[in-house]
């Protein structure tokens with residue numbers, strides 16, 4: 001009775017995956033195993049929490065849409081308001097886990113732990129990583145010391161900030177890394193913390209999932225040698241509110257792309273300069289005159305995280321100065 005109540009919201013991914021044989025660590029089907037089966041496959045969960053499961057989706061995370069984010073966020077917000085819920089775990093495919101984690105970090109107003117978890121190998125594989133990852137996630141979600149730290153990701157014995165973490169390698173179990181280091185570790189069912197996030201999140205966010213019914217349309221255009229100037233134009237014609245330019249190096253933009261982005265800005269589209277360098281960092285007026293062009297920089301957010309922040313921020317009214325403020329603060 002003194003154990004924390006943890007709800008496991010399952011959305012699919014490899015942690016719910018199944019392969020034909022024990023050697024299939026890469027070729028298998030994700031999003032197969034229902035949440036109740038996942039829970040009974042790790043009986044140790046019962047030692048650290050009173051757990052129950054809900055199947056929210058059963059999909060591979062690359063197929064997540066804004067509608068999935070909104071539905072999941074609203075369900076988490078409702079659960080977090082319940083007295084009989086102490087923490088929430090979300091099982092998730094790893095491909096867009098970092099996006100969902102950041103989205104929830106920006107929009108769910110609660111201090112209760114929300115912990116995302118996935119796995120790199122399906123449960124049918126040798127040395128499958130899902131069981132321990134799930135156990136660790138439940139430990140963190142049920143811990144008082146995990147409160148108020150924003151949305152967290154528990155993978156590979158680490159606890160990472162949902163804002164910072166990114167899938168950094170796709171064939172190893174240490175797939176998730178934070179540019180600024182993990183917040184802590186889970187070892188044998190105990191948390192060990194080393195740092196806490198300083199950016200605005202959850203309870204301290206100006207964005208609120210309970211009032212959010214649509215996200216702004218935001219697309220990403222990739223930068224590389226010989227890039228076609230038309231790419232940004234074609235994407236913008238979908239009626240976007242912002243374009244994230246996933247630039248080379250320090251967020252650099254090819255000479256022939258610059259006038260296209262200027263033209264889109266003149267039509268009201270917000271231009272956000274990010275970098276697709278792993279652990280990229282973009283400064284205002286370095287590489288491009290952002291003040292002159294009225295562009296925004298994505299700070300240290302990778303392009304897919306910049307897409308999430310712009311989609312949330314532009315769901316409410318605001319100019320480019322406000323958007324830049326949001327990029328510094330969150």
Ligand SMILES: NC(=O)CC[C@H](N)C(=O)O
Pocket residue numbers: 012013014015030059060061062092093094095096118119120121
């Ligand atoms: N390791 C994984 O979870 C990847 C499986 C799948 N592509 C997904 O993201 O859902």
